[in-house]
Amino acid sequence: MKLRKLCPGIRLISIFLFFFLLTALEAAAFKVKVTVDNASIQATREIGGKVLARVPVNTILEAEKKQGEWYKVTWQKVTGYIHEMLVEEVSESELAQQEPIRGGKPEAELIAEIELKMKESKDLIRQNQEIEKAIGSLRPLVAKAIGLTDQKRQKELTTEIFLWIGLGYIAQGDDFSALKEFRNMFEVNHAYAKQTTRNIIDPKVMTLIQQAENEFLGLVTEYLLEIVTEPKEAMIKIDGKNIGPSPEIYRTTTPKVVIEIVKEGYKPIKEEFFITHSPAKKEYVLERAGINVEIKSNPSGVKVYLDGVDTGSMTDCVLPVVPFGVHKITLRKESYAEWEEGIEIKEGMESASVRAILTPNKYKFLNKWGGPQSPFFKELSGITVDKENNIYILNSSGSKVRKLTSEGKVLTNWGNLGAEFKSLKSPAGIAIDSQGNVYVTDAKNHCVVKYDKTGKFNKKWGVFGVGKLSLNIPLGIAVDSKDDIYVVDSGNSRIVKYSNIGLVKKIWGAQGTADGSFVFPAAIAVNRKDEVLVLDRVRIQKFSSEGEFISSWGKAGIGDGEFAKPMGIYIDSNNYVYVADSSNNRIQKFDDKGKFIAKWGSTGTGDGQMMFPCGVAVDSRGYVYVVERDNNRLQLFGVVPSSES
Numbered sequence: 001m002k003l004r005k006l007c008p009g010i011r012l013i014s015i016f017l018f019f020f021l022l023t024a025l026e027a028a029a030f031k032v033k034v035t036v037d038n039a040s041i042q043a044t045r046e047i048g049g050k051v052l053a054r055v056p057v058n059t060i061l062e063a064e065k066k067q068g069e070w071y072k073v074t075w076q077k078v079t080g081y082i083h084e085m086l087v088e089e090v091s092e093s094e095l096a097q098q099e100p101i102r103g104g105k106p107e108a109e110l111i112a113e114i115e116l117k118m119k120e121s122k123d124l125i126r127q128n129q130e131i132e133k134a135i136g137s138l139r140p141l142v143a144k145a146i147g148l149t150d151q152k153r154q155k156e157l158t159t160e161i162f163l164w165i166g167l168g169y170i171a172q173g174d175d176f177s178a179l180k181e182f183r184n185m186f187e188v189n190h191a192y193a194k195q196t197t198r199n200i201i202d203p204k205v206m207t208l209i210q211q212a213e214n215e216f217l218g219l220v221t222e223y224l225l226e227i228v229t230e231p232k233e234a235m236i237k238i239d240g241k242n243i244g245p246s247p248e249i250y251r252t253t254t255p256k257v258v259i260e261i262v263k264e265g266y267k268p269i270k271e272e273f274f275i276t277h278s279p280a281k282k283e284y285v286l287e288r289a290g291i292n293v294e295i296k297s298n299p300s301g302v303k304v305y306l307d308g309v310d311t312g313s314m315t316d317c318v319l320p321v322v323p324f325g326v327h328k329i330t331l332r333k334e335s336y337a338e339w340e341e342g343i344e345i346k347e348g349m350e351s352a353s354v355r356a357i358l359t360p361n362k363y364k365f366l367n368k369w370g371g372p373q374s375p376f377f378k379e380l381s382g383i384t385v386d387k388e389n390n391i392y393i394l395n396s397s398g399s400k401v402r403k404l405t406s407e408g409k410v411l412t413n414w415g416n417l418g419a420e421f422k423s424l425k426s427p428a429g430i431a432i433d434s435q436g437n438v439y440v441t442d443a444k445n446h447c448v449v450k451y452d453k454t455g456k457f458n459k460k461w462g463v464f465g466v467g468k469l470s471l472n473i474p475l476g477i478a479v480d481s482k483d484d485i486y487v488v489d490s491g492n493s494r495i496v497k498y499s500n501i502g503l504v505k506k507i508w509g510a511q512g513t514a515d516g517s518f519v520f521p522a523a524i525a526v527n528r529k530d531e532v533l534v535l536d537r538v539r540i541q542k543f544s545s546e547g548e549f550i551s552s553w554g555k556a557g558i559g560d561g562e563f564a565k566p567m568g569i570y571i572d573s574n575n576y577v578y579v580a581d582s583s584n585n586r587i588q589k590f591d592d593k594g595k596f597i598a599k600w601g602s603t604g605t606g607d608g609q610m611m612f613p614c615g616v617a618v619d620s621r622g623y624v625y626v627v628e629r630d631n632n633r634l635q636l637f638g639v640v641p642s643s644e645s
Contacts, residue, residue, distance in 0.1 A: 030062075030063055030089065031060050031061065031062060031063065031089070031090050032060070032061050032063045032071055032073065032082075032087040032088060032089050032090065033058060033059070033060055033061075033087060033088055033089075033090045034055050034056065034057055034058060034059040034060075034061065034082075034086060034087055035057065035058075035086060035087060035088055035143060036057055036086050036143045036144050036146075036147040037056060037057040037110070037147065038054045038055070038056070038107070038110075038147045038148070038149065039054070039055045039057070039059075039082060039086040039087070039143075039146075039147045040052075040053070040054060040055075040082070040086075040146065040147060040149075041053045041054075041055060041073060041075060041078055041080040041081065041082050042080050042081050042082070043080055043081075044081065045067060045068065045069075045070040045081045046187075047083070047146060047154075047155065047158060047187065047188045048151055048154065048155045048188065048189065049081075051149075051151075052078050052080040053075060053076065053078045053080070054149065055075055055082075059075065060090065061073040061074065061075050061082070061087070062074045062075075063082075063087075063089075066084065067081075069083060069084045069085075070082065070083055070084065071084065071087060073087075083143070083146050085140075085142050085143035085146055086143050086146060086147060107148060107149055107150065110144060110147075110148065111148065111150075111153060111157070113144075114141050114144050114145055114157055115157075117137055117138075117141055118138065118141060118157075118160065118161065118164065120134075120137065121134040121135075121137045121138045121164060121168075122134075122164055125164060125167050125168050125171060128171055131168050131171045131172050132172075134164075134168050135165055135168040135169070135172075138161050138164055138165045138168070139165065141157075141161050142158060142161050142162070145157040145158040145161060146158060155188050155189040155192060156189065156192055158188045158189075159185050159188045159189045159192050159193050159196060160196060162181045162182070162184040162185035162188065163181070163182070163185050163193070163196060163197065165181045166178040166179075166180075166181035166182045166185065166208070167205065169181060170204065170205060170208070175204075175208060175274045175276075176255065176256040176274050178208055179208050179211060179212050179215075179255065179274075182208055182209050182211075182212035182213075183212040183215055183216055185212070186212060186213050186216040187216060190213075190216065193213075194213075197209050207276055207277075208276070211255070211276060211277070220278060221253065222251050222252060222253050222278070223251070223252050223253070223254075223255050223275045223278040223279075223280065224249060224250070224251055224278050224279035224280065225249070225250045225251075225252065225257070225273075225275055225278075225279070225280050225281075225282060226247065226248070226249045226250075226279060226280070226281040226282070227246055227247065227248050227249075227250065227259065227261075227281075227282050227284070228246060228247045228281065228282070228283045228284070229246040229247070229261060229263070229283070229284045229285075229286055230283070230284070230285045230286065231263070231286065232245070232246055232247065233245045233246065233263065234246045234261050234262065234263035234266070234284075234286060235261070235262045235263065236248055236250075236259070236260070236261060237259070237260035237262070238250055238252070238257050238258065238259055238260075239257055239258050240258070240260075246261070246284075249279075252275075255274055255275040255276070256272065256273075256274050256275075257272075257273055257275070258270065258271070258272050258273075259271055259272075259273050259282065261284055261286065263286055264320070264321060265288065265289060265290065265292075265320065265321035266286040266287060266288055266289050267286070267287045267288070267289045269284055269286070288347070289321060289323055289324070290321040290322045290323040290324055290345060291321070291322060291324075291345055291349050291350065291351050291352060292318050292319065292320050292321065292322070292351055292352075293318065293319045293322045293329075293343070293345070293351070293352045293353065293354060294316075294317075294318050294319075294351065294352070294353040294354070295313070295315050295316065295317050295318070295319060295329065295331075295353075295354050295356070296315055296316045296353070296354070296355050296356070297315040297316065297331055297339070297355075297356040297357070297358055298356070298357045298358065299333070299336075299358065300314075300315045300316050301314055301315065301333065302314060302315045302331045302332065302333040302336075302339075302356075302358060303331065303332045303333065304317060304319065304329070304330075304331060305329070305330035305331070305332065306319060306322065306327060306328070306329065306330075307327050307328050308328065308330070315331065315356075322343075322345050322352075323345065324345050324346065324347050325344070325345060326342060326343070326344045326345075327342070327343050327344075327345065328340060328341075328342055328343075329341050329342075329343055329354055329356075331356050331358060333358060334362075335360055335361065335362040335639055335640045335641070336358040336359060336360055336361060336639075337358065337359050337360070337361040337591075337597040337598065339356045339357075339358050339359075341354065341356070357574050359572075359574060359576050359589070359591075359597060360598065360622065360639040360640075361589070361597050361598035362598065362600075362639065362640040363587075363598065363600045363624060363637040363638065363639060363640060364608070364637065364638060364639075364640045365607045365608035365635065365636075365637060366623070366636045366637060366638045367408065367635070367636040368607065368633055368634065368635045368636065369404075369408045369633060369634045370631075370632050370633035370634055371605075371631065371632060371633050372605055372611075372630075372631055372632055372633075373632075374632045374633060376398075377393070377395050377627075377632045377633060377634070378395050378396055378397040378398075378632055379395060379396040379397070379629055379632070380393060380394065380395045380614065380615065380627040380628065380629055380632065380633075380634070381394045381395065381396070381426075381427060381428055381614055381615065381627075381629065382394035382427065382428060382429050382430045382568070382614070382615045382627070383430070383568070383615035383616065383617045383625055383626075383627045383634070384430050384431060384432060384570075384617050385617045385618070385619045385625065386432050386436065387620070389405075389406040389619040389620055389621065390403055390404065390405060390406065390411070391403070391404040391405070391406065391408075391617070391619075391625060391634070392404075392430055392432070392438065393615075393627060393634060394427040394428070394429075394430055394440065394615075395427075396426065396427075398418060399415065399417070399418025399421060400418070400421045400422075400424045400427050401415060401418075401421045401424070401427060401430070401438070401440060401451075401455070402418075403415070403455070404634075406619060406623075408634070408636075414454065414455040415451070415454075415455030415456075416455065416456070420451060420455050420456055420457050421440075421451075421455075423445075423449070423457075424440065424442050424445070424449065425442055425443075425444035425445050426442060426443040426444040426445075427440050427441070427442060427443075428441045428442070428443040428473075428474065428475045428476070429441040429474070429475050429476040429477040429487075429488070429523070429524075430477065431477045431478050431479045431485070432479065433479045433483040433485075433500060434479075434481075434483055435453065435483070436452070436453030437450060437451065437452055437453060437458065437500070438450070438451040438452075438453070438455070439451075439477055439479065439485055440477070441474040441475060441476070441477045441487060441488075442474070443473050443474060443475060443490075446462055446463060446464040446465075446470070446471045446472060446473065446474060447460050447461060447462035447463065447471060447474070448460065448461055448462050448471075448474065448477065448485070448487060448498070448502065450500075450502075459501065459502060461498070461502035462474065462502075466492055468504055468507065469504065470492075471487065471489050471491075471492070471496070472489060472490070472491025472492045473489075473490045473491035474487050474488060474489055474490065475488045475490045475521070475522050475523065476488035476521070476522060476523035476524040476525075476534075476535070476569070477524065478524045478525050478526045478532070479500075479526065480526045480530045480532075480545060481526075481528075481530055482530070483500045484497055484498065484499060484500065484505060484545070485497070485498040485499070485500060485502075486498075486524050486526065486532055487524075488521045488522065488523065488524045488534065490520060490521055490522060493509055493510055493511035493512075493517070493518045493519070493520075493521065494507055494508065494509035494510065494518070495507070495508055495509050495521070495524065495532070495534060495543075495547065497545075497547070506546060506547055507547075508543070508547030509521070509534075509547075515541070515549045515552065516541070516543075516547075516549045518534065518536045518541075519536050519537045519538070520536055520537050521534050521535065521536040522535055522536065522537075522565075522566065522567045522568075523535040523566070523567060523568050523569040523580075524569065525569045525570055525571045525577070526545075526571070527571045527575045527577075527592060528571075528573070528575055529575075530544075530545045531543065531544060531545070531550065532544070532545060532547075533569060533571065533577060535566050535567075535568075535569040535579065537556070537563070537565060537566075538554060538555050538556040538562075538563050538564075539552050539553065539554035539555060539563070540552060540553055540554050540569070540577070540579070540590075540594070551593075551594070552594075553590070553594030554594075558584055560588070560596045560599060561588070561590070561594070561596045563579065563581050563584070563588075564581060564582070564583035564584045565582050565583040566579050566580060566581045566582055566583075567580055567582040567612075567613075567614040567615070568580030568582070568613065568614050568615040568616045568627075569616070570616045570617050570618055571592075572618040572622070573620060575591070575592040576589060576590070576591060576592070576597070576618075577589070577590045577591070577592065577594075578616045578618060578624065579616070580613040580614055580615055580616045580626065581599075581613075582612050582613055582614055582629075583612070585601055585602060585603040585604075585609070585610040585611060585612065585613065586599050586600060586601035586602065586610065586613070587599065587600055587601050587610075587613065587616055587624065587626060587637075600637065601613065601626075605631055607635075608635070608637075610626065610628050610631065610635075611628050611629070611630035611631040612628060612629045612630040612631075613626050613627065613628050613629075614627060614628070614629045615627040622638070622639065623636060623637070623638050624636070624637040624638070625637075
């Protein structure tokens, strides 16, 4: 009959019997083999207990599950306990290969053998040599000593063996194992252990022996460990278990614990700690794992990446606990070029900060002044802006140098209504120094004309020719931080550097395509490092203020970073470079190393389109002004809002 068809009472009994049999099987006897001669079966589970029987080496005994360090065994109708040191568990296959039982040695011979082995191991431990070997030699002597018939000698030898095994562990730096051996020593014979250790003077050894005795006597049943960290509120784990934030008091029955300390921003700690007294206190001064890094940007609201991983933060923000070492900070925002910079976080630094100014890479048309039929502008040729964001425009008719507000309103009180500029035949380039003085190149008069900040004529220099004091179709002009003047002497394929009163300070360049040579150079600009960028037919070359070549980029073409008869160049306050790519009817933008960032414009007369843009300038707000020779107009561009990108 199947179990499920039995009545409930019988089914319950059947289940009980099933589990009873299962339990009985688990507790079923197995076999152990005696490993020493004259091994003792005792009435109780303690060293030195009453001996019920002596068993020869290699005897196979029926045993039950081990209780602590003792097996319960039966031999020749005697049931008692045998220490684990005296036996080993054996399998059925091992039983099949069992050798016959041999006779044992006389007790005196066994004692002499134990004492000799002990002396050899003691000498090694005293000399701090081959400690592992010494412990390994002492360990099996415990079993041999336990097997002695002379109980007094049995306990004395066993006590000494445990003592010296403990001393061996101390020599190895394993205090916890030493403590266990010293406790075994006291459990074998408390009085003899006290007598044997009374002359030990080593403070560390005596501390461990005293601790072992206190445990044996029950004076210490648990240990109190106070854990303190600086700073506080570090999470503590002991033996893999969370016990809370520091400071914390932990109770344990074992003096050996594994402590883990974790706190954000600090290096984790994991160590094995041995408690030698109770209560005990362990203090940790946590070591910083990194520092907070403040990230600010203009504009703000920019995603922050650390080493290529999105931090989830947006500027302005603080990145918590950036690890020590070299890292890469990347900022990304729609309509702006990606910003990237390396940062090194050094130990000892309290904090760090990063300041970033993002540059737009998408621009939209905002406004325009003039047009193809404009009577106001005619054949525009150059543009610049001053510190107040006023706009200066060059054209070939009327007032050849016009000054406008940033809103496009003409300032009629500047330059005596244009009278100061009537001598100019073909203004080509314009620049402003730190005092507000205005410098204009005249391509047809082959000279540079200086005006004060009111537009009044001040000085003129240069004559047609190839000599040091001569110029031939001067076009672009720029001013550095020292108010030195740089002029593109286009017809002579060179750059001439002047003081602000027209004294020649440096000349470099020649016609050609090699580094430092030019093919119809047209425009020039100086960055915040006083590096000079010269624009010719198909490339930009960078020089030091003394004309030493640094680098170049660009080639002929219509792709990104390629040019077709570019005529205008400008560097903004963040060293970004803007080029009026004239025959391609567009503006291109680069970083100071020549990396392409943005472009805009196409051929035409519509808003945002261009017809031979010949000049570009950027004000302090980031607005971009473009003058077009063939459309007779000025256009204004600004950043595309993120919602439109």
